[in-house]
Amino acid sequence: MKIIAMTNKKGGVGKTTTALCVAACLGRRGFSVLAIDMDAQGNFSQASGAKRETTGTFDFLNGSPPQSCIQKTKWYDLIAADARLSRAEKEFSQPGNELILKKALTRVKDYDYIILDTSPSMNVLTLNAFTAADAAVVCCQPDVFSLSGLDDLMKNISFAKAYYNKSLSVAGILLTRYESRTSISGRTAEMFKERAKELDTQVFSTVIRESVAIKEAQMRQCDIFEYSATCHAADDYQSFTKELYLALGGDKKKWPKHFPEPSADDSPRISIPRQPRKRTTTMRRR
Numbered sequence: 508m509k510i511i512a513m514t515n516k517k518g519g520v521g522k523t524t525t526a527l528c529v530a531a532c533l534g535r536r537g538f539s540v541l542a543i544d545m546d547a548q549g550n551f552s553q554a555s556g557a558k559r560e561t562t563g564t565f566d567f568l569n570g571s572p573p574q575s576c577i578q579k580t581k582w583y584d585l586i587a588a589d590a591r592l593s594r595a596e597k598e599f600s601q602p603g604n605e606l607i608l609k610k611a612l613t614r615v616k617d618y619d620y621i622i623l624d625t626s627p628s629m630n631v632l633t634l635n636a637f638t639a640a641d642a643a644v645v646c647c648q649p650d651v652f653s654l655s656g657l658d659d660l661m662k663n664i665s666f667a668k669a670y671y672n673k674s675l676s677v678a679g680i681l682l683t684r685y686e687s688r689t690s691i692s693g694r695t696a697e698m699f700k701e702r703a704k705e706l707d708t709q710v711f712s713t714v715i716r717e718s719v720a721i722k723e724a725q726m727r728q729c730d731i732f733e734y735s736a737t738c739h740a741a742d743d744y745q746s747f748t749k750e751l752y753l754a755l756g757g758d759k760k761k762w763p764k765h766f767p768e769p770s771a772d773d774s775p776r777i778s779i780p781r782q783p784r785k786r787t788t789t790m791r792r793r
Contacts, residue, residue, distance in 0.1 A: 509621070511529070511622055513529075514644070516627055516628055516663075518627040531733075534582030535732060536763045539619045542624065543608075543621065543623050544587055545588065545608075545626060549589055550624075551624040555585055555728065556728035560589075565598075604631055637663070637664060637667035637668075640675055645677060647699065649714075650691075658702075658706075661677070679703075680709070682696055711747060713746045720735045
């Protein structure tokens, strides 16, 4: 069983989207997957169509049996977040609070992968994710702000590795919301690669291109593969998931080739019609 934490201290970098797509892609490939929403905002849970007024991550961390907290989705199981997680700093203030998730996961069996969607801050829940995880995936938008915040995040991961989880590794840096038509994305990507070498990690060769289809899929509470299996975002996340699988020691020969096609009765994409431009006329002076 591999435990993967999707992380960044900066919001809006595609962290939750990546967690959603990796969980769905692995599930579609035949792996058993459990996703745990560790963010009080609960965006992963909302995009998965989970019930929010029920037992979830907060209860799981407080000792509730896994079977009472897990919800079933089409391609993965989910332990959902709710607003109670915002009380985590006060609720889990006892000594050894960084080990709560790790201890809770000893009661979870029979999964190939556990995906942790962390909050965009270094709090007790994120520290728990780092303490329990085998690997962290750092999701970054290719801009100077994400680059400048990378060192601080890597220090946090190194701290967790040194004091709480010596087996924690950084699988790599994933560049998301990549604008292939602009030169700035390419230049920033090179800067990330240089910095990654200095930090003894890698930038994944797959980049996730910017796509409106991702936002539309989340509005419909379905994964990108169900919504539009032929869009470039679906292609990118399939490639990345395989790359991550191999980076974590997966056997290339055992990577399932079959990937289900979208069902014929899928409803069309949500689209916002363009408003026709109003023609303006000007009167010429004689």
